Amino acid sequence: MNQIKIHEASEVSRTNMSEPVIDNPGTRTPLLELRGVNKTFGAVQVLHGVDLTVYPGEVVALVGDNGAGKTTLVKSITGIYTADSGEFFFNGAPSHIKSPKDASDLGIEVVYQDLALCDNLDVVGNMFLGREKLRNGLLDEVAMERLARETLAGLNVRTVKTVRQQVSGLSGGQRQTVAIAKAVLWNSKLVILDEPTAALGVAQTSQVLRLVRELADQGLGVVLISHNMNDVLEVADRVACLYLGRMAAIVDAKTSSREQIVELITSGRSAGIGLAHAEHVQI
Amino acid sequence: MTAPVPPDPTMTSAAARAEPTLAGQDFSVDTESLTGSDVIRNYLQRFQRGGDLGLFPALLALSLLTVLFGVLRPESFLSKFNFGNYFTQAAPICVLAMGVTFVLLLGEIDLGAGYSAGVCAAILASRLKADVPLPVALLMAFAAALVMGALVGFMVAKIGVPSFIVTLSTFLSWQGILLLITRDGGTIKIENKAIVAIENKNxxxxxxxxxxxxxxxxxxxxxxxxxxxxxxxxxxxxxxxxxxxxxxxxxxxxxxxxxxxxxxxxxxxxxxPIVVPLVIGLMIILSFVLGRTAWGRHLYAVGGNTEAARRAGINVARMKMSAFIVGSLMSCIAGIVLASRLNSVDPQTGGNDTLLIAIGAAVIGGTSLFGGRGRIVNAVLGGLVFALINNGLPLLKKIHGIDFSAAGPKFIVNGLILLLFASIDATSRRRAAAN
The missing domain is CATH 1.10.287 (Helix Hairpins)
Incomplete structure (x- = not known):
């Protein structure tokens, strides 16, 4: 469950000019590996041969401008869309995800931007919604309450005072926390977070980022979609930059600058990294 | 590599490097039991800070109305005869309000619930008159309720017509069916002893x-x-x-x-009265279903946030169908109680203000029309409040020239009481939101 050093891998990417960069798998098996994923909607090709790897214990930030294909990529991973072509490996084994249920069976959970919490239920009710623990056909409140508390405590969450509180009474950061805890409650292995800090203040953002780091430190793979470069550089191990449906580069967050990532997002290449002829890329 | 690991020593170090903690001890509220005075203090705080007042307004109204009528008309209102009468008056409202609660919890409405009670009662009465055995006649009434509920549920959940429109249409159609069964305004007398006993025997x-x-x-x-x-x-x-x-x-x-x-x-x-244990029994069973089963939890979830419920894998359409069916079956029971009370079924059974009083009863008890909030016991208490008003007002007879036993003043008072309760609830919630 310790943090994994994978940063050397992306050094490779700095010399690799001509095609989207993937890091060297080395001896470790990636949790998630996508190879050459294509997706078209009618005449529009939204994803062009996208490669992506996520290792257990790391946070991969997925960045890109509006329309770069972040959402489509995530929806292809979670089974809401089916990719036209491309290979998909989970824990090293080829997988076919055709529905959201396939994804959650594999251990892939998504925390959507709008959180999908029921304000009128308490924290326990929300965390177990649709998967309530039953005993003799009735709700086993005690077991659920304990498991909810253990999960939150295991994530070092200290901001939710009681799991019996209605969600309507929680702050934005606390709600995000509950939504994330709900995602990890189910032995999930890969958690995808869609803009988790978009609507949060400074203190709450840092709470949530700490939680994101904690997930990775516990051995989960985390994909973080974000527009906020501060968040990305603070919490991510690697940054995957999408540019017009192509994976421009996957760079090491520790050695990359904010300007470099912004350049990759806006023009697809930056100082020798990225797409070879980004200016000629057709949508 | 399972995600939720129990706290272990290595994680305290992770916490130590973390930002300052923002709230109190971990879940101290969950593990330390409160004392009785804490609970009472917390509850009293809600009156200052606002929030869900629970059963309090309805209980207060019951006490105040009892005192008011008791002082004004001690000889008639406080008589033992009237006391027994009160429960038989309240029973049909309470039963119908309990049924309507299921639909209200989803944020939907059933305007046809009153007349579906009438239709079920008419089917029962007409079959009994045709010498069909009671169990068979009851079965037919409940089957009709099932079909009516399923039809409304199907239109709302699968076709996607707003429940207001669907039930506005069934409000008219059920009324028409009731007229057909009672042969344009006739009265079907009920002579079956068991049915008559519900509201008339003790x-x-x-x-x-x-x-x-x-x-x-x-x-x-x-x-x-x-x-x-x-x-x-x-x-x-x-x-x-x-x-x-x-x-x-x-x-x-x-x-x-x-x-x-x-x-x-x-x-x-x-x-x-025999109907009293019936109402209490229904109240216990339905409260249990709502509070302790996954179905009940899902009903609240769909009412609170339909999209969240859908993403959690809850079959929203099925929940809506089942809520309308449960509501309709409760209407059937309410219809039987109504029929028992009058010994007969006519085109007004379940008509007039029956339905609106039942919805009002649920709302007085604190059930939200927007869904997700409300309990069965609220509906029963709300029904008791309305029944008390309609029991006490006629006994006031004339005060300062106003005849309270007439329908006019009765409707006005009912309307004002409903408005008063809705205002108390809205004010309390606004204060809670402001804090």
Whole structure:
């Protein structure tokens, strides 16, 4: 469950000019590996041969401008869309995800931007919604309450005072926390977070980022979609930059600058990294 | 590599490097049980800060109205005969309000619930008249309720027509069916003794007290078991003092009621009306279903946030269908009670203000029309409030030239009471939001 050093891998990417960069798998098996994923909607090709790897214990930030294909990529991973072509490996084994249920069976959970919490239920009710623990056909409140508390405590969450509180009474950061805890409650292995800090203040953002780091430190793979470069550089191990449906580069967050990532997002290449002829890329 | 790991020593170091903690100790509220005075203080704070006032407004209204009518008309309102009468008046409203609650919890509405009660009652009455055995006639009435509920549910959940429109249409159609069954305004008399007994016969004094002991012991027993089991498993629970307080109030109020009803109140008339244990039984069963089953939890979830419920894998369409069916089956029971009360079914059974009073009863009890909030016991208490108004007002007769026994003043007072309760609820919620 310790943090994994994978940063050397992306050094490779700095010399690799001509095609989207993937890091060297080395001896470790990636949790998630996508190879050459294509997706078209009618005449529009939204994803062009996208490669992506996520290792257990790391946070991969997925960045890109509006329309770069972040959402489509995530929806292809979670089974809401089916990719036209491309290979998909989970824990090293080829997988076919055709529905959201396939994804959650594999251990892939998504925390959507709008959180999908029921304000009128308490924290326990929300965390177990649709998967309530039953005993003799009735709700086993005690077991659920304990498991909810253990999960939150295991994530070092200290901001939710009681799991019996209605969600309507929680702050934005606390709600995000509950939504994330709900995602990890189910032995999930890969958690995808869609803009988790978009609507949060400074203190709450840092709470949530700490939680994101904690997930990775516990051995989960985390994909973080974000527009906020501060968040990305603070919490991510690697940054995957999408540019017009192509994976421009996957760079090491520790050695990359904010300007470099912004350049990759806006023009697809930056100082020798990225797409070879980004200016000629057709949508 | 499972995600939720129990706390282990390595993680405290992770916490140590983290930002300053923002709230108190980890879940101290969940593991340390409150004392009785804490619970009362927390509840009283809600009056200052606002929030869900629960059953309080309805209970307050019941007490104030009782005092008001009792002072103004002690000889008629406080008579034992009227006391027995009150429960039989309240029963159909309470039953219909319980059924409507299921639909309201989803944020939907059923305007046809009153007339579907009428249709079921008419089917029962006409079949009994045609010498169909009671069980078969009952089965036919409930089958009709099932079909009506499923039809409305299907239109709302699968076709996607707003429930207001669907039930506006069924409000008209069921009324038409009721007219057809009663042959354009005829009255179908009910002579079946069992059906008539529901609203017109009483339990013997002995059975009444036995029922009282069973319900009281059941309530106290289950409350105690729950508290002890939660305490044993080390999760926070209601303090025993509060359980004792609630039990004591229930036993005293219930005991006085049973005692009053057991006294002779007319020509050979004594005992608890048969409909009372029926209503209490329905209340217990339905509360249990809503509070303790996954179905009940899902109903609240769909009412609270339909999209969240759908993403959690809940079949929203099926939940809507089932809620309308449960509501419709309860309408059927309400229809039977109404028919029993009048010994007959006519085109007005379940008509007039029946439905709107039932919806008003649920709202007075604190059920939200926007869905996701409300309980069965609220509907029953709301029904009791409306029944009390409609029981007491006619007894006031003329005051300052206004004839309160007439329909005009009755409707106006009912309307004002509903408005008053809705305002109290809205004010309290606005204050809670502001804090």
């Amino acid at each position: 339990l013997s004094v002995g059975v009444g007290w036995t029922m009282f002991v069973v319900f009281a012991a059941g309530y106290i027993g289950f409350s105690l078991l729950r508290v002890l089991s939660r305490r044993r498993q080390n999760v926070a629970t209601t303090p025993l003092s509060i359980v004792a307080l609630k039990s004591a109030v229930l036993v005293i109020v219930g005991g006085i009621a049973v005692h009053q009803l057991s006294a002779k109140r007319g020509n050979n008339l004594r005992g608890v």
